[in-house]
Amino acid sequence: MSPLSYLYQWASLAALLIAAGVALWRGGWPERLGGVAMILAWFATGLFYNNLQRFGPQTAVFVVDATLMAVLLFIALRSDRWWPMWACGFHGLTLILVLANLADHKLSNRAGYIAGGGVFSYLTMAALFCGALPRRRPASSPEALAP
Helix, strand or coil: CCCCCHHHHHHHHHHHHHHHHHHHHCCCCCHHHHHHHHHHHHHHHHHCCCCCCCCCHHHHHHHHHHHHHHHHHHHHHHCCCCHHHHHHHHHHHHHHHHHHHHHHHCCCCCHHHHHHHHHHHHHHHHHHHHEEEECCEEEECCCHHHH
């Protein structure tokens, strides 16, 4: 199964590219780092997802999510922005869903990973989008000239 087999995956990619595109276009280093990290995590999740283990925790996907959480936490602690704190909170809820599934295997993967994780994923992307949209890098700053 490819990462773009279902409509919800296309919708997630579109939302991610919009949020990350605004972050790369208008944001400073926190928004840019957050956008690139979210794009890499999205594609890594599709790459490491184990189709043979449809029920039960996905260890490699959890490692990808934990790595994204570490990047978001780094941004939250090193920047003067508020959006990374919201993004950490929403993404932390995604990790809690995975841990809850580890603790109780009766939880539905569909409800936990797709529905719940999807909602929190969109909220994490929305935090990035809302943090980057009002930013405008001055044309004379070195940050504006950096790729």
